[in-house]
Amino acid sequence: xxxxxxxxxxxxxxxxxxxxxxxxxxxxxxxxxxxxxxxxxxxxxxxxxxxxxxxxxxxxxxxxxxxxxxxxxxxxxxxxxxxxxxxxxxxxxxxxxxxxxxxxxxxxxxxxxxxxxxxxxxxxxxxxxxxxxxxxxxxxxxxxxxxxxxxxxxxxxxxxxxxxxxxxxxxxxxxxxxxxxxxxxxxxxxxxxxxxxxxxxxxxxxxxxxxxxxxxxxxxxxxxxxxxxxxxxxxxxxxxxxxxxxxxxxxxxxxxxxxxxxxxxxxxxxxxxxxxxxxxxxxxxxxxxxxxxxxxxxxxxxxxxxxxxxxxxxxxxxxxxxxxxxxxxxxxxxxxxxxxxxxxxxxxxxxxxxxxxxxxxxxxxxxxxxxxxxxxxxxxxxxxxxxxxxxxxxxxxxxxxxxxxxxxxxxxxxxxxxxxxxxxxxxxxxxxxxxxxxxxxxxx
Amino acid sequence: xxxxxxxxxxxxxxxxxxxxxxxxxxxxxxxxxxxxxxxxxxxxxxxxxxxxxxxxxxxxxxxxxxxxxxxxxxxxxxxxxxxxxxxxxxxxxxxxxxxxxxxxxxxxxxxxxxxxxxxxxxxxxxxxxxxxxxxxxxx
Numbered sequence: 310x311x312x313x314x315x316x317x318x319x320x321x322x323x324x325x326x327x328x329x330x331x332x333x334x335x336x337x338x339x340x341x342x343x344x345x346x347x348x349x350x351x352x353x354x355x356x357x358x359x360x361x362x363x364x365x366x367x368x369x370x371x372x373x374x375x376x377x378x379x380x381x382x383x384x385x386x387x388x389x390x391x392x393x394x395x396x397x398x399x400x401x402x403x404x405x406x407x408x409x410x411x412x413x414x415x416x417x418x419x420x421x422x423x424x425x426x427x428x429x430x431x432x433x434x435x436x437x438x439x440x441x442x443x444x445x446x447x448x449x450x451x452x453x454x455x456x457x458x459x460x461x462x463x464x465x466x467x468x469x470x471x472x473x474x475x476x477x478x479x480x481x482x483x484x485x486x487x488x489x490x491x492x493x494x495x496x497x498x499x500x501x502x503x504x505x506x507x508x509x510x511x512x513x514x515x516x517x518x519x520x521x522x523x524x525x526x527x528x529x530x531x532x533x534x535x536x537x538x539x540x541x542x543x544x545x546x547x548x549x550x551x552x553x554x555x556x557x558x559x560x561x562x563x564x565x566x567x568x569x570x571x572x573x574x575x576x577x578x579x580x581x582x583x584x585x586x587x588x589x590x591x592x593x594x595x596x597x598x599x600x601x602x603x604x605x606x607x608x609x610x611x612x613x614x615x616x617x618x619x620x621x622x623x624x625x626x627x628x629x630x631x632x633x634x635x636x637x638x639x640x641x642x643x644x645x646x647x648x649x650x651x652x653x654x655x656x657x658x659x660x661x662x663x664x665x666x667x668x669x670x671x672x673x674x675x676x677x678x679x680x681x682x683x684x685x686x687x688x689x690x691x692x693x694x695x696x697x698x699x700x701x702x703x704x705x706x707x708x709x710x711x712x713x714x715x716x717x718x719x720x721x722x723x724x725x726x727x728x729x730x731x732x733x734x735x736x737x738x739x740x741x742x743x744x745x746x747x748x749x750x751x752x753x
Numbered sequence: 754x755x756x757x758x759x760x761x762x763x764x765x766x767x768x769x770x771x772x773x774x775x776x777x778x779x780x781x782x783x784x785x786x787x788x789x790x791x792x793x794x795x796x797x798x799x800x801x802x803x804x805x806x807x808x809x810x811x812x813x814x815x816x817x818x819x820x821x822x823x824x825x826x827x828x829x830x831x832x833x834x835x836x837x838x839x840x841x842x843x844x845x846x847x848x849x850x851x852x853x854x855x856x857x858x859x860x861x862x863x864x865x866x867x868x869x870x871x872x873x874x875x876x877x878x879x880x881x882x883x884x885x886x887x888x889x890x891x892x
Contacts, residue, residue, distance in 0.1 A: 460783075463789040463793075592776060592779075595779075595793065595796070596779075596793060596796045596797055596800065597793065597797065665786070667783070667784060668783075668784060668785070668786040669784050669785060669786070670786070671786070672786070673785055673786055673787065673821050674754065674821055676784070676785040676786050677754060677756075677757055677785060677819070677820075677821060678754055680757050680781065680784065680785060681754070681755050681757060684757065
């Protein structure tokens with residue numbers, strides 16, 4: 310498999326029953342049901358994790374590390390996403406979470422929210438320097454960045470060209486650990502405690518870095534039970550509780566929608582969450598309708614990272630818990646001076662690459678011919694968008710047919726109607742009983 | 754090769770739907786792989802036209818024809834007509850009612866923007882009968 314087609318979102322074929330739930334919810338229409346199983350079109354998937362969240366059969370999963378794999382390194386560093394703090398009830402001290410992670414076998418803990426504060430500081434500078442007359446778009450959510458590369462490539466130049474907090478955290482943590490311990494780079498394992506699959510993909514195949522800087526990801530929901538257990542032990546034996554907290558409200562707020570923006574000390578921003586809302590806003594940005602704004606924060610998941618499909622708690626409950634935690638946090642833990650903050654590798658090494666997969670063809674003449682065929686076919690289809698052909702909509706089926714990935718008889722309504730018109734004596738019944746969507750409405 | 758033809762109905766007084774036709778035309782142009790700046794011009798001009806239909810004309814119909822050389826969009830309504838086109842083309846001139854302005858529309862930039870973002874604009878209007886605006890966008 311080509312590395313740039315790596316996806317953390319995977320199928321469990323044994324569990325998939327071939328139902329229509331995932332194909333109807335995929336924001337890039339990247340799933341088709343074929344031969345009774347859902348297939349993900351790798352070129353279109355942005356790893357947002359929506360299909361994991363909606364699958365009633367738990368047939369989608371995210372490829373990730375188990376805690377066992379982490380132990381292969383001599384020195385192990387955990388990078389907890391701030392959304393982790395929203396998973397626990399009545400948390401008043403993040404040191405319980407951070408010390409708990411060390412009890413689970415990590416040698417060091419480096420909060421991603423600490424790096425987020427560095428990014429907030431750098432973003433404020435970029436906003437001041439931005440003279441393009443267009444808003445900067447947050448690049449922290451990798452699913453949003455991938456969506457932009459696939460569906461809104463013209464907006465790539467508007468993306469904030471700073472690496473994501475998790476990447477900056479890894480760079481800072483590794484550097485500190487090498488200086489402190491003397492371990493070599495390859496002896497140090499850096500693991501992100503992740504709320505979502507998009508970040509796992511971004512770790513393996515970074516969008517804006519030349520090489521990966523993180524060794525793997527552990528899902529919040531996987532580590533959650535053991536972590537709760539360790540935190541319980543810590544509350545009984547506080548001698549093991551360490552002061553590891555190095556971030557405040559500014560950094561921790563990044564875990565919920567609007568948090569990144571609030572840290573910019575600029576009211577002229579827009580923060581949207583949920584992938585469908587994100588698409589609406591990106592359309593508006595593309596048309597220049599939001600040019601008066603300075604910053605646009607977009608999160609693929611509902612409520613932001615707390616809504617990731619690999620978290621343990623409902624996003625709204627997690628958000629409320631983070632709200633309650635705020636009063637125990639300092640505003641920020643880094644000193645904001647005019648000098649460069651601690652990390653030296655903030656800016657992108659490369660820009661994300663546009664992906665033209667959504668185009669019908671490489672040239673306009675072929676594309677127009679294909680679109681003409683699609684429109685003709687679509688007119689023949691029942692417009693039910695039922696999904697029983699395995700495609701998310703009649704239009705998607707029409708495109709699949711034109712591209713040779715499906716046949717017109719994959720539409721069970723068309724096929725049924727054809728049979729009903731045949732001379733087969735059994736077809737009589739099909740003429741008499743119409744499927745519910747086609748029965749004539751009886752006036753009351 | 755045949756041109757791509759698209760047809761949309763614009764409902765009256767429904768601001769939540771305004772933008773649907775321009776959005777779909779934009780999507781088609783993106784799928785076809787047209788230049789981004791051209792797509793933006795079409796999207797903005799047609800959106801302004803759609804809004805005008807909703808505010809002034811109780812809706813109408815939009816027909817777009819895409820050829821490899823140009824996009825032609827015809828916005829047709831059965832509204833009150835435009836009494837003075839020159840005045841209507843003046844930036845800032847607006848006859849939009851107060852309730853519409855309260856929504857942030859009716860800044861008197863509709864027609865000027867449509868002209869600005871299209872290559873040719875032709876207005877055919879008759880008082881009490883309706884208005885047809887024909888736009889072309891060349892590649």
